[in-house]
Amino acid sequence: MHLNYLDFEQPIAELQAKIDELRLVGKDSEINITDEISKLEGKIDDLTKSIFSKLSDWQVAQLARHPQRPHLLDYIPLLFTDFDELHGDRVFADDKAMVGGTARFNGEPVMIIGHQKGRDTKEKARRNFGMASPEGYRKAERLMLLAEKFKMPIFTFIDTPGAYPGIGAEERGQSEAIAKNLLIMSQLKTPIICTITGEGCSGGALGIGVGDRLLMLQYSTYSVISPEGCASILWKSAAKAPDAAAAMNMTAQHLLGLNIADEIIPEPLGGAHRHPQEIASRLKQVLTEQLAQLQTMSTDTLLQQRYKRLRSIGTAEQNA
Amino acid sequence: MSWFKKLIPSRIRTDSGQKKRGVPEGVWTQCPACQAVLYRAELQRNYEVCPKCEHHIRLSGRRRLGYFFDANTMEEIGAYIEPEDRLKFRDSKKYKDRLIAAQKKTGEKDALIAGRGLVLGVPVVAVAFDFNFIGGSMGAAVGEKFAVSVDAAIQNRLPFVCFSTSGGARMQEAVISLLQMAKTSAALAQLGQAGLPYICVLTDPTYGGVSASLAMLGDINIAEPRAMIGFTGPRVIEQTVRETLPEGFQTSEFLLEHGFVDMITDRRQLQTVVSRLLKKFTPTPVVKHHDEFAE
Incomplete structure (x- = not known):
């Protein structure tokens, strides 16, 4: 793949x-x-390490939506087996920006739900850029x-x-659809693990983001907008996006520092898109551990803890 | 300057520079919709609905609850809750300074006022957003007060009413504000589990994170006439889709047409309608108001 x-x-x-030029010659x-080439390759490694050791928040935000970043359909075969995609809301249509279906995770039946962005122009349009x-x-x-x-754990x-x-x-009730999910997810009697793989913005992210655990890939982001x-609301200029990203x-x-994310999955040097297999195997390990933890709890404890977690956000308890 | 004003000797002229006001503050006020000059006391007797054009003038949260509860029955809930600048957020101004300015302007600690009291004799917990406080936006203090008020309703087995008016999430609290949507919705789920009714009265304007959480979750959703309600603001939608928006887009009437609110109710009828509904939805029999016996 050309990077x-x-x-x-x-x-x-x-x-x-x-290096490419030298190879040709x-x-x-x-x-x-x-x-000569191996020397240069060593230099690239050092340079990448040095650049990636001091990324600004804005640079992380750009990595989170890197055009080659793995999307849900790239991850599914690397994390799960026997995936059967299930389509449609049974009311109006099948939204291709949101993918869902059942699969097996370490042999156990699970439900997968997540946003899907497209790679090329045509696919991007079909997936509506991941905007559900x-x-x-x-x-x-x-x-x-x-x-x-059917008592399946849910991975979003x-x-x-x-x-x-x-x-x-708007005509079909974007607000109501998101609101309903927030309410339902707070009470679902099955473990829910949410993972932010890229950018998590606004109610669009939260609409499938309420659960027992929140995991984030190292170069993913999560915010209200x-x-x-x-930047265009508070600074009156979209060009101030780097400032807004930092603020x-x-x-x-x-998010880990704010006690909102539970765990960060470290990405390969240069970002997840450089080695999708590697990030997937790290993610799989964390998902396995987290799910095992949640499955030791009774449903009552699970729901109590989920509620406690939601209630703590923005209180003194969260800072603790 | 008009010819008439020129006739007034300069020493008694009272115009203040460029600022043109239709009517002096105080006894008289002006309807923002039809510009009719209105007698303030009379307007207040009319629940601040313009008697000329029926426009529902925006209310502060406190005034809203003042009109809703029976006189002198409101006990405030969560008055101790204060906002906090957890992220040390700064755009052109510090968030901390914005908070202080908003508190000074409104006399409130944050954008939600809560209390319990009687509505035509029916005991209720009610909360009201204040649009004057940073656009009624929901940060952690608003989310916490909302949740604490729901707790009070559950503990006292009372129905819950919310008057929404908000631009959405509070930008300056970023992800913490986003998660207040989940927090308030989860609290409402508990209320539902307890078998207690929730009525949301959507008032002008209700958008973004507030509309996509607590405001759309009423067992019954009521909208005031001609309120603007939606997820994304009309300007952003217009820029995204590059189409002119249909007539009446995102008004209460539009939401009724598309099935997202149960009814549109005139502000002057709200106490009657809400209390009548709540009496039917409250599991324990409500002690009848003595006026009803009198009939």
Whole structure:
């Protein structure tokens, strides 16, 4: 796969280009350049480490929505087996920005629900850039109730710039669809583990984000609105997005500090998109451990703890 | 300056620079919709509904509860709850300074007022948002007061009523504010489990995180006439879809048409309608108000 570099990765991209060039030259001539290449590769590694050791919040926000970042459908075959996608909200439509279905996790039946962004232009449009409509949240609701009925744990995967702000979405009750999920998820009698894999913005993220555990990939973000949205409201200019990203404390590291995220899954050097298999296997391990913990609890304890957790947010207890 | 004003000798002229006001503050006020000049005392007797055009003028949270509860029956709930700047947020101004300014302007600690009292004799816990306080936005203090009020309803086995008016989540509390949506919704789930009714009265305007949580979760949703209610604000939608929005988009009437509110109720009828509904939904028999016996 040809890597796509972000602005702040340009020095790395330049070195990589040099290596590629040397390789081309090497093919045509007899000069041995392996040494030179491995030296440069070592340099790339050091450079990447140094750039990624001091990322700003805004740079993390850009990584969270990197065009090559793994999406839910990339993760599913790496984390689960026997996936059967289930479609539709049984009311209006099938929202392709929200994917759901049953699968097996370490052999056990589970329910999977999450946002899906597209990769190429056509797919992006079909998936509506991961912005779900009311029917997406209602499909999620239907599948969650199904999971509760058959005692399946629920895994949700969050990666959205927000719920879709469209005319039809308003007509069909975007607010009501999200609100209902918040209420239902607070009481579902089955373990719910939410993972933020990319960007988690606004009610669109929270609409499938209430649960017993919140996990975040290292370069994922979670906030009330996108940095651009926050900047245009508070700074009156979307160009102030880097300031807004910093002010909102939206990175995984900040959320762990705020006791909102439970665990961070470290990403491979350069971000999840460099090694999807590696991040998936780390994620799988954490999901396995967390689920095992939750499954030792009785349903009553599970629900009490979930409620306590929700109630603590924004109180002195959360700071403890 | 009008020709008339020019006739007044300059020493008794009272105009203050560019600021043009239709009517002086105090005894008289003006309807923001039809510009009719109204006698304030009479307007207040009319629950601040314009007698000329029926426009429902926006109310502060405290005034809202004042109109809703029977006189002198309200006991405040959660008055101790104060906002906190957990993220040390700063845009063009410090959030801390914005809070102080809003507190000074409204005389309230934050954007939600709560209390228990009687509504035409029916005991109720009610909360009301205050749009004057940072757009009625929901931060941790609002979420906490809401949840504590729901607790009070559950403990006393009382029905719960909310008057919503809000721009949504409070940006300056970022993810903490987002999670207040989950917190308040979870509290309402507990109320439902306890078998107690929840009525939400949606008033102008109710948007974003408040509409996508507590405001849309009423067992009964009532809207005031011509209130603006939605998830995303109309300007953002217009910019996203690049279409002109349909006539009456996101009004109470639009929501009624699409099935998201049970009824639209004139403010002057709210006490009657809400208490009548609550009496039917409250499990324990409500002691009859003596006026009803008198009939």
